[in-house]
Amino acid sequence: MARHPHGRGSRSRAGDDVGRTRRLASGNGSPGHLLSRPLRHQRRRRLRRRGAPRAAAPHRHSATHGHDGSRSRKRSVRARQRGRGGGRMTSVRMAISEFRRLTAGRLPALAVLAIALIPTLYASLYLWANHDPYGKLGSVQAALVVDDVPAQSAQAGEVHAGRDIAHDLEEDGSFDWREVSDAEAARGVEDGTYLFALTIPRDFSSALASTSDFEPRQAQLVLTTNEANNYLSATIADQVLTRVSSSIAANVSEKAASAFLLGFSTLHDQLSQAGEGAQRLADGLGDARAGAGQLQAGAEQLSAGQQQLLAGQQELGDGLGQAAAGAHQLRDGSAQLAAGARQVADGNAEIARIADAVAGASRATNGNLGRIRSDIEQSLIDAGVPADERAAILQRLDSLAAPLDDLDTRIQTTAGELDRLAEGSRQVADGADRLAAGSTRLADGLDAATAGNARLVGGQQEALSGSQQLASGAGELAEGLETADAGAQRLADGLRDGITSIPDLDDQRREDTASTIASPITTKDVAQASADTYGAGLAPFFLSIGAWVGAYVMFLLVRPLSNRAIAARQSPLSTALGGWLTPAAIAVVQTVVMLLVVRFAVEIDWVRAGYVAALLALVGVTFVAIVHTLNAWLGPVGQLLGLVLLVLQLASAGGTFPWQTLPPVLQAVHHVLPMTYAVDGLRHLMYGASLEGLPRVVAVLSAYLVGCLALTCAAAYRRRLWRVSQIKPEIAL
Structure with missing residues (x-):
């Protein structure tokens, strides 16, 4: 820090220093305009440290400033007096002053409104677009090629599995199935008319019927996809193919089990007849044994x-x-x-x-x-x-x-x-x-x-x-x-x-048993908490992202710390709170608007609405505190670092796939960054899960909030002493 030698010096030089001080205190100057503090301020501080009575510092103003300089000096004195009078009130007033500055004109007011709506636009538009994509697959066209020829089975008679599958798919309505030829299907998948094509070959039914003739052949379905049209088309088509294959396997297994159980019934009847015959045989052998005795006696007589x-x-x-x-x-x-x-x-x-x-x-x-x-x-x-x-x-x-x-x-x-x-x-x-x-x-x-x-x-x-x-x-x-x-x-x-x-099954019991053998396992969904739609599942993640984006773009307009408060030597706490309150209030507004739009426009419902609003408000003000701290300490570099943190949290928060699937490095980051806890808490509140982990979420976010406010206070205190990096920063926005 550059210092001026003690002495009265020339009046013009002192006037220049005082003028620069006035401009800084009035907010009309910038830190780059001031190279040194007036010597009288240093002397006054030394006297205060020694316990000497405070004396009013004489103010000189140069001839160039006139009446404006005098008013600036009076405002600076009043600001110092307010700083000595109470920090809380000063912080609120500074926040109000900053808000008035932001809304002083039509364009700034529109900018504030845009900032307030950016999280809502981000979260609501994305959730709206992905609200229920699986439920809307019925409007996606898919080609269905049925080349299958019915076959004859020794047990089941005529088998026309291809036509049955086509009928089931069309009745299911999961896709907009269009039955076309091979050439049309290939052309449609190539030009994007169809998301994919499912072909049922000519020998499909005969392959399914081959098991009854003990000459088994695997039936095959042909799936044609083109990921140039959509990357997920292959994944979606594979799921369809898996579901169709499982359905066919269950149907074939059910028929085989039915025939098997019918054999049980036949075996039961035949064994019943065999049992009766065995009993008759036993009776006949008893008679034959008696006759053999008589035969022996007769043979001896003979x-x-x-x-x-x-x-x-x-x-x-x-x-x-x-x-x-x-x-x-x-x-x-x-x-x-x-x-x-x-x-x-x-x-x-x-x-x-x-x-x-x-x-x-x-x-x-x-x-x-x-x-x-x-x-x-x-x-x-x-x-x-x-x-x-x-x-x-x-x-x-x-x-x-x-x-x-x-x-x-x-x-x-x-x-x-x-x-x-x-x-x-x-x-x-x-x-x-x-x-x-x-x-x-x-x-x-x-x-x-x-x-x-x-x-x-x-x-x-x-x-x-x-x-x-x-x-x-x-x-x-x-x-x-x-x-x-x-x-x-x-x-x-x-x-x-x-x-x-051996069971003797009637038709209904045989049908039920065959169905159970074909599908021996059924699942019972015991959902401790569940999201109704795909969009509801993503809502906690994108609401958290929206809160961070809102906090990030807010500091494109809002100053992290008031230069006037720093120049007036307000307490660091007042300065930090004054710079945080305005964006925090805007963040709360962002939260309310975002929740209202997502709930009533996008129609994503949640269980604990009040708790969701309170937690998202805490998330918003916490994210504001984090971005506020980065900007207060690092300026433009902090703004860039806030974007880096956003990207890092997108990858590590576990908003889509389970966090256990992340690489080890990102798993370690997952437990540290705040968006993890924001997403976790919102999920538990929105889906109606247990609140057992909510205190930990609130504690972590509150710790981030208090810690970042403390760091911002330290930054406010640090900025009382001007440095070359502040006067001429390497990066300026």
Whole structure:
């Protein structure tokens, strides 16, 4: 700091110093116009430090200033007196004076109004533009190309998945879907008519149906994007594709699960039938086991009977042997008998012939007796036999008639009997012939029977062995059937138990279960706090940015510290508060206007309106204090540093993505800078979250506010001593 030598010096030089002091105190000069303090001020300060009584300092004014210099001097004295009278009142008056200066004309007033509206414009316009972008995607055109051809599935019948997807997308309304051809879709995405294009290929349905034929192929959707139209188009389209794929997968899974569950129902029915069959099998095996016991007993009886039969057959064989021998004898005897019978028959026939001749002769004789008697009588008459003799002869002759008749009768009878005998002899001869032939056949049959009986005995022996094996096998069968019966009963019991563990689903339960299998997880949103829209989610961040921007642009017009107060040696606290109050009041106005516009024009609602307004007002005055401190200490460099801090806080505040995703350096900065706490506090208040962390937010912002005001006081105190950097700054705005 340059100093003037003590001494009265020339009047013109002292007048120049006093004039410069007057101009600085009146606010009409600048720090660059003053190179040194008047020596009398230094002397007065030394006297005050030593405890000497304060004396009124004589003021000289040069001839060049005249009456204006005198008025400036009086105002400077009054300012010093006000400074000694009370800092609070002075700070308010300085703030009012600064506000009057800012609104002294129409253009300055418009500038103040513009500054007050800049945060509102920044926050409200951006939030308005991004209030609900996802809800407005229905107006975005997207191309839909459906080349899919329906396919046949063994389980689901006809599958037309492509057409179903197209229908669902058009009904969903998430985009303005336009069904076009491949060429038109490619051209539209290229020139920006469509944000993206979704193509469903020809084999889409057949690929989905391929799983039922156990020849699986993955179905494919083709997504065409062009990030030259919009960077987020690919991201949005990927989300659409993911959602469509998930929907298709859930649908396919639901159908597969439904078929699977239908198989359960079929399996349940079949197992029920199998259980019934197993029970019937068990019952049948029980019966078979009982029958096997009976079979074993019968087989044993059969074996015993076959043994008896074998013994009888052996006796039969012996008898047949004897019968065959007798039959051979019978055959020989019957042959001889037939020959003798034939001879007897021939003899009897001859006898019968003779008897017939005798009978004929007898009949002829009996028939001629009357004629013979007549002839005899005539002969006797002719012979002249006396009548008495003749009568005696005739009487004798008549007496012979009865015996002759009797003889004839006997002859006739004998002839008949002989005829019958001859006939019987023939029959006997024929019978003997037949007997001879039959005995021959009998002998042959008995021979064959003997041979057959021998074979039968052999077979019966084998049958006996088989029946014995049957009896043994029947015993083993009974034991096996007993084991099988126990196993069948266990099978029946197991099937009954298995049936109870296999669900028998009706159509509704099968549909519900298939839907659950296809989408096994459902989410339940338990929102401790939630933003209704995308714009509401960004509102705390952009309201904080708006408050900082408002504080930043405010000091393009507002002076951080009053040069008049510094020249009048006001207390640093009064000077700092006087420079802070006006922009702080404007910041509160900015807060109110910004909240009203965002709430009622942009229609972003919040839960705790009063708390939001109070916290945002605290944020505004705190940001004003920070930018105020930067400008008070560094001037134009501080203004630039305020912009740098804005950029740094945009990156580190965690306004969009979670702060944990930031690089480590920005994570460290995140916990230090004030916008972090402003965004965090506004989120909790606007979304209705817990207020547990709010005291920490208020404490940090209040600490920034008090600390920056303290630093501004230090800057005000420091500026009492002028330095070359203040007189001729390296950067000036």
